[in-house]
Amino acid sequence: xxxxxxxxxxxxxxxxxxxxxxxxxxxxxxxxxxxxxxxxxxxxxxxxxxxxxxxxxxxxxxxxxxxxxxxxxxxxxxxxxxxxxxxxxxxxxxxxxxxxxxxxxxxxxxxxxxxxxxxxxxxxxxxxxxxxxxxxxxxxxxxxxxxxxxxxxxxxxxxxxxxxxxxxxxxxxxxxxxxxxxxxxxxxxxxxxxxxxxxxxxxxxxxxxxxxxxxxxxxxxxxxxxxxxxxxxxxxxxxxxxxxxxxxxxxxxxxxxxxxxxxxxxxxxxxxxxxxxxxxxxxxxxxxxxxxxxxxxxxxxxxxxxxxxxxxxxxxxxxxxxxxxxxxxxxxxxxxxxxxxxxxxxxxxxxxxxxxxxxxxxxxxxxxxxxxxxxxxxxxxxxxxxxxxxxxxxxxxxxxxxxxxxxxxxxxxxxxxxxxxxxxxxxxxxxxxxxxxxxxxxxxxxxxxxxxxxxxxxxxxxxxxxxxxxxxxxxxxxxxxxxxxxxxxxxxxxxxxxxxxxxxxxxxxxxxxxxxxxxxxxxxxxx
Amino acid sequence: xxxxxxxxxxxxxxxxxxxxxxxxxxxxxxxxxxxxxxxxxxxxxxxxxxxxxxxxxxxxxxxxxxxxxxxxxxxxxxxxxxxxxxxxxxxxxxxxxxxxxxxxxxxxxxxxxxxxxxxxxxxxxxxxxxxxxxxxxxxxxxxxxxxxxxxxxxxxxxxxxxxxxxxxxxxxxxxxxxxxxxxxxxxxxxxxxxxxxxxxxxxxxxxxxxxxxxxxxxxxxxxxxxxxxxxxxxxxxxxxxxxxxxxxxxxxxxxxxxxxxxxxxxxxxxxxxxxxxxxxxxxxxxxxxxxxxxxxxxxxxxxxxxxxxxxxxxxxxxxxxxxxxxxxxxxxxxxxxxxxxxxxxxxxxxxxxxxxxxxxxxxxxxxxxxxxxxxxxxxxx
Numbered sequence: 001x002x003x004x005x006x007x008x009x010x011x012x013x014x015x016x017x018x019x020x021x022x023x024x025x026x027x028x029x030x031x032x033x034x035x036x037x038x039x040x041x042x043x044x045x046x047x048x049x050x051x052x053x054x055x056x057x058x059x060x061x062x063x064x065x066x067x068x069x070x071x072x073x074x075x076x077x078x079x080x081x082x083x084x085x086x087x088x089x090x091x092x093x094x095x096x097x098x099x100x101x102x103x104x105x106x107x108x109x110x111x112x113x114x115x116x117x118x119x120x121x122x123x124x125x126x127x128x129x130x131x132x133x134x135x136x137x138x139x140x141x142x143x144x145x146x147x148x149x150x151x152x153x154x155x156x157x158x159x160x161x162x163x164x165x166x167x168x169x170x171x172x173x174x175x176x177x178x179x180x181x182x183x184x185x186x187x188x189x190x191x192x193x194x195x196x197x198x199x200x201x202x203x204x205x206x207x208x209x210x211x212x213x214x215x216x217x218x219x220x221x222x223x224x225x226x227x228x229x230x231x232x233x234x235x236x237x238x239x240x241x242x243x244x245x246x247x248x249x250x251x252x253x254x255x256x257x258x259x260x261x262x263x264x265x266x267x268x269x270x271x272x273x274x275x276x277x278x279x280x281x282x283x284x285x286x287x288x289x290x291x292x293x294x295x296x297x298x299x300x301x302x303x304x305x306x307x308x309x310x311x312x313x314x315x316x317x318x319x320x321x322x323x324x325x326x327x328x329x330x331x332x333x334x335x336x337x338x339x340x341x342x343x344x345x346x347x348x349x350x351x352x353x354x355x356x357x358x359x360x361x362x363x364x365x366x367x368x369x370x371x372x373x374x375x376x377x378x379x380x381x382x383x384x385x386x387x388x389x390x391x392x393x394x395x396x397x398x399x400x401x402x403x404x405x406x407x408x409x410x411x412x413x414x415x416x417x418x419x420x421x422x423x424x425x426x427x428x429x430x431x432x433x434x435x436x437x438x439x440x441x442x443x444x445x446x447x448x449x450x451x452x453x454x455x456x457x458x459x460x461x462x463x464x465x466x467x468x469x470x471x472x473x474x475x476x477x478x479x480x481x482x483x484x485x486x487x488x489x490x491x492x493x494x495x496x497x498x499x500x501x502x503x504x505x506x507x508x509x510x511x512x513x514x515x516x517x518x519x520x521x522x523x524x525x526x527x
Numbered sequence: 528x529x530x531x532x533x534x535x536x537x538x539x540x541x542x543x544x545x546x547x548x549x550x551x552x553x554x555x556x557x558x559x560x561x562x563x564x565x566x567x568x569x570x571x572x573x574x575x576x577x578x579x580x581x582x583x584x585x586x587x588x589x590x591x592x593x594x595x596x597x598x599x600x601x602x603x604x605x606x607x608x609x610x611x612x613x614x615x616x617x618x619x620x621x622x623x624x625x626x627x628x629x630x631x632x633x634x635x636x637x638x639x640x641x642x643x644x645x646x647x648x649x650x651x652x653x654x655x656x657x658x659x660x661x662x663x664x665x666x667x668x669x670x671x672x673x674x675x676x677x678x679x680x681x682x683x684x685x686x687x688x689x690x691x692x693x694x695x696x697x698x699x700x701x702x703x704x705x706x707x708x709x710x711x712x713x714x715x716x717x718x719x720x721x722x723x724x725x726x727x728x729x730x731x732x733x734x735x736x737x738x739x740x741x742x743x744x745x746x747x748x749x750x751x752x753x754x755x756x757x758x759x760x761x762x763x764x765x766x767x768x769x770x771x772x773x774x775x776x777x778x779x780x781x782x783x784x785x786x787x788x789x790x791x792x793x794x795x796x797x798x799x800x801x802x803x804x805x806x807x808x809x810x811x812x813x814x815x816x817x818x819x820x821x822x823x824x825x826x827x828x829x830x831x832x833x834x835x836x837x838x839x840x841x842x843x844x845x846x847x848x849x850x851x852x853x854x855x856x857x858x859x860x861x862x863x864x865x866x867x868x869x870x871x872x873x874x875x876x877x878x879x880x881x882x883x884x885x886x887x888x889x890x891x892x893x894x895x896x897x898x899x900x901x902x903x904x905x906x907x908x
Contacts (some may be wrong), residue, residue, distance in 0.1 A: 054696060054700065054701075055689070055690060055691070055692040056690055056691060056692070057692065057697065061768045061769060061770075061771065061772075062768050062836075065765070065767070065770070067767065081667055095588070110598070128599075133767075133768075134765065135765045137727055138723075139764075139765070141724075141725050141726075141742065142725040142726065142765065142766060142767060145725075146662075146725050146767060152787075152830075165866045176869065191849055203735075205815070211802060229742075229743070230741075230742055230743020230744060231743065235743070235744070236726055236741055236742060236743070236744075237741060237744070270603075270611065270614065271605070271609040271611040272612060272615070273613065274615065275615050275616065276615070276616055276617075276620075276621055277616070278616065278704060279621045282600040288584050301728060301737050301738055301739050301763075302739045302741065302746075303738065303739060303741070303744070303746035303747075306643065306644065308649045309643060309647075310640060310643065313639065313643070314636060315634070316634065317632045317636060318632070320628060320632060321625055321628050321632070322627055324624065324628045325621065325624060325625055327592060328592070328624045331595055331596045331599070332620075333615075334596060334599040334600070334603070335595065335599050335603070336599070336603055336609075336611070337603050337610040337611045337612070338597065338603065338604075338605040338609045338610055338611040339599060339600060339603050339605055339609065340604070340605045340606065341600075341603050341604075341759060346573055349596075349600070352596065353593060353596075355591060356592065356593075357589070360585035360586075360588075360589060363581065363585060364578065364581050364582065364585065364637075367577060367578075367581060367635065367639045368639065368640070368643050369573070369574050369639060369642035369645075370574055370577050370578045370581070370642075370644065372574065372736070372737045373563055373574055373732065373735060373737065375728075375737060375763065376728060376730075376737075376763040377763070437561040437562075438558065439814070440560070440561065440562050440563045441559065441560035441561065441562075441563075441564075442560075442564070442732040442760070442761075444730070444761050444762070444763045444771075445765075446765045446770060446771075447761070447770060447771030448771050449699045449701060449771050449772070450701065450771070451699075451700055451702050452558060452696060452698075452700050453559060454559070455559075456559050474831070
């Protein structure tokens, strides 16, 4: 019996293929998402290289459009989403005192259908007519009537990705609802668990909408329907309503787990409990609710009736309230703390500054009349990279540096980590800050060539993008060097200020944790 | 790495950041535009003011929040011996920073609402122009009460040689067209915006007009420009391969100049109508056809008919085959391919000329030709 309960991982390839262990699956998700991050990043490098100067130098416009499309799809569905699912797999059971995820076999399946889906998507690059080129938002009819044959493969890939996300979310909901250790009430859960629980509900609600949307495209392309074609009684704008009903919650799906990560790390390096835990939970829930009623702010210029335009403007502006509460709470957590600035904290502070800037531009974009000037320009590109990259990717980097020592029992190289941060921070801002300027000056997004007055800032932007891109190689090297030969750590509490159940198990975290549920001190507040 | 070395590294990166901002500011006023342009309309000025007010409010809040944060970062460091407090909630504070931003937002929403209502007020227009987006050009149609409509296409004028870097780029690189849309100054002009194929978006920043062109639907927008001048914009919605190559140029002229221009265009339209009834010689058709080819076919089929995105025309089965079939493809396009239907884009003279040109240029030398009347009959079926 004892032996059966304490076995380690199986040997060889089948360990990874057949594993139902949440840590193994988390690891696979994280490595997969990093691979996709590099792939999506190289597409971005092609884009920025072409945009380094005006004129067509390196790629043809068709291929440029394929790059912008695949860059968006791979980063959103391949890099950011799976990375947070990987983090959830590793951390949620350890944070709530559960032995594993509630549905381990489904967990295996939800990971293993991902690589084939991306293989399918990436294979369209080599097809006749090329990969999908209608943008990551693939508006009809450009993506239906006017698309190449690859659109069918793309639709199938999206179906599979959606399936994977839905299964992953059901698993997280089931785990959080059923496997919390006795005494771990909802309002004692770490904020990372809370944000993921809410994210999982968002995913279950909107991924089927996306599946419906691409199925309607499939019908239009192959089976003679006209959902999105006015010639047959449909409406191209219907596509946008359906897509953004998925798409707006989707951006919160990406950012809420990042909020969770930051809410774990800032208190740890401030050596002070998170300020306003309850309000953080309520703010997260409010953001999730609002995300369902603001979708048409992506569509201010499609010709909505003025009443609709006003409704979506007011609802969108409201999001600033709970988001502001979060930022104020994080800053107040730091206030009169005892701060130190290890790499995870640096990335969190970077997140806080840059995400707030992205939030401000988001508020500006919410103002419908002003959006007539911002819409579909580089101002929008700058805005969503401030929230997606400096929001999601920075917090993900913070998370890896923060929990990696717990996972592998080895400490990363701090100097290299800090160098990674500073190069990322400088590169990121150099890449994306000037995009605000060119956007306001009138440069539309998704163009392979531009008028001469945009040259200087585009050059800066390209240089910054390459700096940011290269800094990720340093990150990869640091992580591998840590796993292979990092300095050993064995203290369960790797960071003196870290709180939570995951810091009570041995370091490195054993293959199985919490086979018997831990005792939660009823007096102890949330972590 | 020693403490000093770390400190140096930090200083170095900070100075790089500061240098960056300095470069941005230095370039700003002279070299490149860094802010929105208030433009030449009242609506545009309103939008600009709204943009600035919100930008300033955001900046003030940002400075306050980041100020508090940097105060902590500097004075509440562990390395300076700071000891952490343990406060972690305050309902009063939470209520305050929920309610105060709410009122700030209401303050923003009021001017935003009135600006939006102004943008939407398309009543009492003195001139209507139907704008249709095509892959990858714009068509303008002046709607006239007496049925004397004037219409024309507006194509990118920048030559491929500039785009491909074999010649130096001109001042208005990518923002120049063969025929700009002309409107009178101080006149409320209503644009009825639609598209022929995919979604486009008609945007001229200085007019503060951006509206999507959606196939099968008509959107309305309006402008009233108070300053004579030439204003340039671009398609703002991804519409396929040449999305970056379909600019908009609006020429705002005095009312008198506009009246002269319009009657000139109307006379031109009447002349084309007359032209349609004529019969041309092969040489005349070839001469006209070469122009049309350069404008409408060359980008895909190549300067020597060698092909590219489109199939090769030199020695092709279509250009050297059945002439009726060739004409049909020109008029109706090939569904499911990049070959568009040009029947609505070229007039009958242009169509006759370009088909004749394709059959006799590039060494095809078929010797046959199409007359405008043939095109007319083919379209009628």
